[in-house]
Amino acid sequence: MTPPRGRRAVIAGVATSDYPHLPHLSEHAVHGQSADRALADAGLTFADVDGFATTGFFPMYATGVAEYLGLHPIYFDETNSGGSSFEVLVEHAAYAVESGAVDVVLVTYGSVQLSQMGRRLGTGGGGGGGFAPGPAIYDALWGNTLVGNYAMAARRHMHEFGTTPEQLAAVAVTMRHHAATNPQAQEREPITVEDVVSSRLVADPLHKLDCCVISDGGGACVVTTEERAADLPGDPVYILGAAHATTHHLNLSAMPSLTVSPAAQCGPVAFARAGITPADVDVAQLYDSFTITVVLTVEDLGFCAKGEGGAFVENGGLEIGGRLPTNTDGGGLSACHPGMRGMFLIVEAVRQLRGEGGATQVPGARIAVAHGTGGMLSTGATLVLGREAP
Amino acid sequence: MTDRTPNATDERPPKPRPAPTPDADSAPYWSAAREGRLVVQRCTNCGARQLYPRDRCLVCRGPVEWVEATGRGTVYSFTVIRQNYSRPFRDWIPYVVALVDLEEGPRVMTNIVGCEPDDVRIGMPVRAQFEAVSDEAGIALFAPVSGADSGADSGAD
Numbered sequence: 358m359t360p361p362r363g364r365r366a367v368i369a370g371v372a373t374s375d376y377p378h379l380p381h382l383s384e385h386a387v388h389g390q391s392a393d394r395a396l397a398d399a400g401l402t403f404a405d406v407d408g409f410a411t412t413g414f415f416p417m418y419a420t421g422v423a424e425y426l427g428l429h430p431i432y433f434d435e436t437n438s439g440g441s442s443f444e445v446l447v448e449h450a451a452y453a454v455e456s457g458a459v460d461v462v463l464v465t466y467g468s469v470q471l472s473q474m475g476r477r478l479g480t481g482g483g484g485g486g487g488f489a490p491g492p493a494i495y496d497a498l499w500g501n502t503l504v505g506n507y508a509m510a511a512r513r514h515m516h517e518f519g520t521t522p523e524q525l526a527a528v529a530v531t532m533r534h535h536a537a538t539n540p541q542a543q544e545r546e547p548i549t550v551e552d553v554v555s556s557r558l559v560a561d562p563l564h565k566l567d568c569c570v571i572s573d574g575g576g577a578c579v580v581t582t583e584e585r586a587a588d589l590p591g592d593p594v595y596i597l598g599a600a601h602a603t604t605h606h607l608n609l610s611a612m613p614s615l616t617v618s619p620a621a622q623c624g625p626v627a628f629a630r631a632g633i634t635p636a637d638v639d640v641a642q643l644y645d646s647f648t649i650t651v652v653l654t655v656e657d658l659g660f661c662a663k664g665e666g667g668a669f670v671e672n673g674g675l676e677i678g679g680r681l682p683t684n685t686d687g688g689g690l691s692a693c694h695p696g697m698r699g700m701f702l703i704v705e706a707v708r709q710l711r712g713e714g715g716a717t718q719v720p721g722a723r724i725a726v727a728h729g730t731g732g733m734l735s736t737g738a739t740l741v742l743g744r745e746a747p
Numbered sequence: 748m749t750d751r752t753p754n755a756t757d758e759r760p761p762k763p764r765p766a767p768t769p770d771a772d773s774a775p776y777w778s779a780a781r782e783g784r785l786v787v788q789r790c791t792n793c794g795a796r797q798l799y800p801r802d803r804c805l806v807c808r809g810p811v812e813w814v815e816a817t818g819r820g821t822v823y824s825f826t827v828i829r830q831n832y833s834r835p836f837r838d839w840i841p842y843v844v845a846l847v848d849l850e851e852g853p854r855v856m857t858n859i860v861g862c863e864p865d866d867v868r869i870g871m872p873v874r875a876q877f878e879a880v881s882d883e884a885g886i887a888l889f890a891p892v893s894g895a896d897s898g899a900d901s902g903a904d
Contacts, residue, residue, distance in 0.1 A: 480830040494767045495799040496856040498886060500828055500836030501844040508826035509846060516824070516869045561827040608799065610846055610856045615824055 370399025376574030387467030439731025524667030526553030536687025598631025861890030
């Protein structure tokens with residue numbers, strides 16, 4: 358679908374909030390700080406915003422954040438697909454501006470889960486009730502944890518394809534290598550494969566260092582039209598293609614195969630809509646809640662064949678100059694993971710395409726992919742972004 | 748064996764395993780397990796078998812009926828939980844959470860009991876055993892078919 362002349366969707370501004378520890382800020386203030394910075398980056402103000410999108414863990418969340426920010430938008434969206442939410446919200450925002458419904462959609466994210474909840478997220482629960490509404494009860498009675506779900510996917514991947522703990526560890530090592538150059542990153546001390554596989558097991562076969570950090574933080578981006586962006590100071594980044602998919606909710610027993618994530622559905626659709634192939638991608642920002650998440654995603658997006666993800670990520674495969682430079686900010690494994698990290702993927706992808714990647718800039722990057730994963734490998738959402746108009 | 752001994756430092760009484768609240772879809776499933784029977788749904792139109800319980804067949808959208816399962820299955824994947832802050836589970840650490848493929852086809856989440864966590868393997872044959880968790884609900888746990896040693900040589904890791 359080609360949008361009307363001049364209305365092609367672009368990202369005109371991006372920002373992250375301060376991170377990773379914000380005990381002095383409320384959750385909504387993190388949205389505010391992110392919004393201020395992204396609008397300034399775009400050369401716009403709140404008065405220019407006619408659409409707003411965000412999501413959180415309460416119904417009518419976007420309405421509440423709009424109220425806090427003093428926005429009265431005529432378009433809003435709070436689609437929640439977990440960690441992939443912000444890729445979905447930006448896809449929707451692109452459709453909204455391309456259709457002519459609105460001109461400027463502000464998308465924000467804010468979380469203070471580290472300050473509010475401490476480090477228990479991911480290793481609590483499994484007790485049924487509460488967070489297990491309706492059919493979610495079936496997998497909720499067994500003391501499984503968020504980490505445990507991804508651990509079962511990792512175990513199955515090892516069984517089917519011979520993937521090793523050391524290959525999974527290579528993902529964490531590369532993310533830490535990238536984080537070392539990010540002054541905001543939560544963890545910056547270099548680690549080795551041996552450090553990862555000798556860190557304590559949280560849920561076999563995933564070790565502590567196979568798991569993301571837990572942070573405070575947020576970010577924002579501004580989606581508008583090519584025509585509007587032409588009057589703004591910065592270079593826009595084009596939204597070339599997008600798609601999302603889901604296979605199940607909280608019941609891992611309902612996932613058709615533990616070694617195939619929803620990225621296998623939405624990745625090829627997003628690439629086709631963008632008119633590209635995986636070989637055209639210069640830099641990737643891939644949701645890295647756990648090391649296995651990245652291995653599944655590089656396979657499912659078609660960067661390598663199913664089962665070859667372990668070999669793909671080894672030996673610097675995800676480093677600058679490697680097979681697919683990935684998570685150039687240090688990712689959720691080392692830089693920052695406030696719960697739904699998808700916004701950070703978009704911000705870093707845009708920075709790379711604008712040549713603002715600093716020490717981890719991929720030289721001449723023209724096409725970037727941001728792929729979010731939500732729930733228990735339940736949802737996937739792919740954005741293909743480009744420096745040039747298609 | 749799954750260790751259900753409370754932490755020495757925790758003097759509160761042991762917290763029971765959580766119990767599901769049966770609804771119109773699930774009541775026959777939980778009540779059968781309460782009686783020590785594992786049941787699955789079978790489509791009266793196309794014969795497909797499924798869990799979890801739904802109001803229709805996921806293959807052809809036809810009507811479903813309840814049929815008795817053998818209680819036999821194999822481990823599709825598993826993890827050993829070594830960190831969980833929630834009671835009662837933190838008192839059981841380490842314990843095994845697994846997905847088991849039933850002989851009839853459906854896949855269920857469960858705990859593997861009756862062997863050491865390190866002896867569980869993918870492909871390992873297991874059989875259902877039952878635990879009452881409320882007056883109206885029971886749940887199916889799974890144990891190795893031929894005792895504590897059967898896991899050691901069944902299936903590659």
